[in-house]
Amino acid sequence: MEVVSSKYLLITIFTVSFLFIAWERWHRTVISMLAAIAVIVLGYLTPQEAWNFIDFNTLGLLLGMMIIVSFFRRTGFFEYIAIKAIKVSKGDYFILFAFFFILTGVVSAFLDNVTTVLVFSPIIILVTKMTGISPFPYLIGEIIASNIGGTATLIGDPPNIIIGSASGLSFNDFIANLALPVAVIMVLTIFFLKWMFSKEYKISGKFDVSKVKIDERGAVKNKGLLVKTLFVFGFVIIGFVLHDKLKILPSIVALTGAVVLLFLNNENPEPFFHEVEWTTLFFFGGLFILVGALEKFHIIESIANFLLRFSKGELTLILIIGFLSFFFTTIMGAIPFVVTMAPIINAIINKMPNIHGETLWWTLSLTSCFMGNATLISAAANLVVADISGKTEKKITFKNYLKYGFPASVFTFIIAMGYVILKYYILR
Amino acid sequence: MAEPLKVSDVLSFVKPVKLDTPICEVAKLMKEEFTSLVPVVDDQGKLLGVIYAEDLLAPFIPEFFDLIKDFDYVTTFGVLDYEVFSDFTYKLFLAADVIQTNYVVLKPEDSILKAIFYFTKERRTCLAVVDREGNYKGVVSRLSILEKLYGSCK
Numbered sequence: 244m245e246v247v248s249s250k251y252l253l254i255t256i257f258t259v260s261f262l263f264i265a266w267e268r269w270h271r272t273v274i275s276m277l278a279a280i281a282v283i284v285l286g287y288l289t290p291q292e293a294w295n296f297i298d299f300n301t302l303g304l305l306l307g308m309m310i311i312v313s314f315f316r317r318t319g320f321f322e323y324i325a326i327k328a329i330k331v332s333k334g335d336y337f338i339l340f341a342f343f344f345i346l347t348g349v350v351s352a353f354l355d356n357v358t359t360v361l362v363f364s365p366i367i368i369l370v371t372k373m374t375g376i377s378p379f380p381y382l383i384g385e386i387i388a389s390n391i392g393g394t395a396t397l398i399g400d401p402p403n404i405i406i407g408s409a410s411g412l413s414f415n416d417f418i419a420n421l422a423l424p425v426a427v428i429m430v431l432t433i434f435f436l437k438w439m440f441s442k443e444y445k446i447s448g449k450f451d452v453s454k455v456k457i458d459e460r461g462a463v464k465n466k467g468l469l470v471k472t473l474f475v476f477g478f479v480i481i482g483f484v485l486h487d488k489l490k491i492l493p494s495i496v497a498l499t500g501a502v503v504l505l506f507l508n509n510e511n512p513e514p515f516f517h518e519v520e521w522t523t524l525f526f527f528g529g530l531f532i533l534v535g536a537l538e539k540f541h542i543i544e545s546i547a548n549f550l551l552r553f554s555k556g557e558l559t560l561i562l563i564i565g566f567l568s569f570f571f572t573t574i575m576g577a578i579p580f581v582v583t584m585a586p587i588i589n590a591i592i593n594k595m596p597n598i599h600g601e602t603l604w605w606t607l608s609l610t611s612c613f614m615g616n617a618t619l620i621s622a623a624a625n626l627v628v629a630d631i632s633g634k635t636e637k638k639i640t641f642k643n644y645l646k647y648g649f650p651a652s653v654f655t656f657i658i659a660m661g662y663v664i665l666k667y668y669i670l671r
Numbered sequence: 672m673a674e675p676l677k678v679s680d681v682l683s684f685v686k687p688v689k690l691d692t693p694i695c696e697v698a699k700l701m702k703e704e705f706t707s708l709v710p711v712v713d714d715q716g717k718l719l720g721v722i723y724a725e726d727l728l729a730p731f732i733p734e735f736f737d738l739i740k741d742f743d744y745v746t747t748f749g750v751l752d753y754e755v756f757s758d759f760t761y762k763l764f765l766a767a768d769v770i771q772t773n774y775v776v777l778k779p780e781d782s783i784l785k786a787i788f789y790f791t792k793e794r795r796t797c798l799a800v801v802d803r804e805g806n807y808k809g810v811v812s813r814l815s816i817l818e819k820l821y822g823s824c825k
Contacts, residue, residue, distance in 0.1 A: 326744055366739075369739060373750060373751050374750060375750030375751075454750065456745070457746070458746070459744055460744070461743035461744030461745075462743065631735075634733075
């Protein structure tokens with residue numbers, strides 16, 4: 244096969260795969276794996292090359308954290324803190340909304356978004372029904388909070404894990420640059436959503452707390468396991484903070500924590516392995532191979548050159564990355580977009596040594612994570628909550644979510660772009 | 672050696688209902704006949720389905736309860752307690768609304784060993800009995816088998 248026609252076929256495989264991922268007619272993992280197999284079978288990559296393109300740091304980090312989360316789920320810890328919401332709210336609907344929003348955001352910053360919403364959604368529905376209000380706005384709030392909160396750390400959102408691995412930015416770099424703006428944006432979004440929901444739904448006013456007899460201590464199932472899990476998790480967080488200084492990959496930190504917990508638990512590890520989201524890991528694996536083929540045939544470099552042709556400097560690059568995020572994350576989700584953009588940004592940074600590479604990474608992180616709120620299909624956690632909402636009187640649909648999710652994502656996107664331009668371009 | 676016990680040896684007759692029977696009558700029948708199963712038949716006496724006591728309780732349970740493993744931390748459900756019981760207008764429901772059509776049946780000539788197996792596997796206390804043509808014949812309960820097996824104990 245001539246290289247030119249080969250490249251066009253490869254671009255076609257890439258484009259068609261991403262269209263099928265956006266279409267959702269087939270499971271995205273199957274499409275990703277099919278595309279990966281296609282590039283190997285067609286000779287674009289040897290099996291060894293394909294293997295080398297897989298980012299095992301990302302996969303290892305995801306795997307380790309998934310196992311740690313499965314320990315937390317067995318303890319009732321999440322239910323404990325979620326049930327505390329009623330007492331903390333002191334009978335105020337808005338405080339209840341804000342508490343759930345912040346709780347979801349904070350937990351999402353350290354544990355994966357899908358697990359966070361899987362655990363909190365049923366409790367949110369229970370608590371809102373117990374107080375006599377519709378859970379709909381609270382569930383929408385939960386979706387939005389999980390995507391915003393997850394942006395704060397290296398481990399909070401899969402796009403950040405990919406960015407961290409591709410850029411070499413550390414856990415502390417993410418905290419130092421993103422934690423504060425994310426916290427501020429979360430607070431602003433609470434009030435934005437309050438305004439949006441106020442006409443149709445009840446998220447202000449008082450309810451009679453005395454009618455709800457609930458004791459959060461009953462939620463903790465296994466105190467011994469909870470102590471062990473919190474203890475090990477504490478060390479895992481310390482490991483993330485120090486990983487850069489100790490020259491240990493974040494994946495090794497997470498996997499060490501997971502293995503130590505399995506060892507301390509001293510039971511058959513199979514149930515924990517069953518709870519690992521293997522479809523997510525294989526989805527990533529397939530994407531890494533597909534994008535790796537684009538890298539090998541310099542298509543990534545060509546895209547980088549194309550973008551640089553339009554850029555008049557760092558500011559236009561920030562805007563280009565931001566708007567590409569806006570568009571592509573909305574239609575296909577952040578993960579496929581970020582897996583593709585990561586090597587493009589590396590290529591741009593290599594071609595423009597005077598550029599502040601970090602600026603481009605923070606732009607990508609904030610915009611891709613926040614635009615995960617745009618539609619129901621923009622992030623995995625969104626669909627999980629929508630599915631759960633089917634058991635209430637008002638199911639979250641693509642249409643009724645769009646009414647609130649898209650404006651919220653645009654709101655946070657504008658603030659994020661403003662922050663990046665102000666901090667990393669104007670005030671640098 | 673004594674003849675092995677068959678379902679026909681422990682059969683009892685529970686008055687069947689029709690599809691348009693209100694469920695409050697079904698509940699009344701369960702209470703009067705001391706049974707947790709009421710058969711639903713057509714005009715010819717053919718078994719169309721069964722109603723278990725749990726089927727009469729299920730409408731009270733909110734759908735989202737499926738998502739929650741347990742309620743160890745809950746004593747009362749606040750507004751939900753009032754909502755679930757006050758909104759439930761049982762007079763609106765008929766047998767057709769709660770009937771189970773996926774169920775195990777036995778035949779009168781079946782061994783009670785088969786009945787015991789299905790009691791355990793299906794986690795039921797009663798099973799419906801039909802003839803080869805599917806006509807309702809009666810009900811066999813765990814209690815009736817226990818009485819037969821342990822009846823001679825003093």
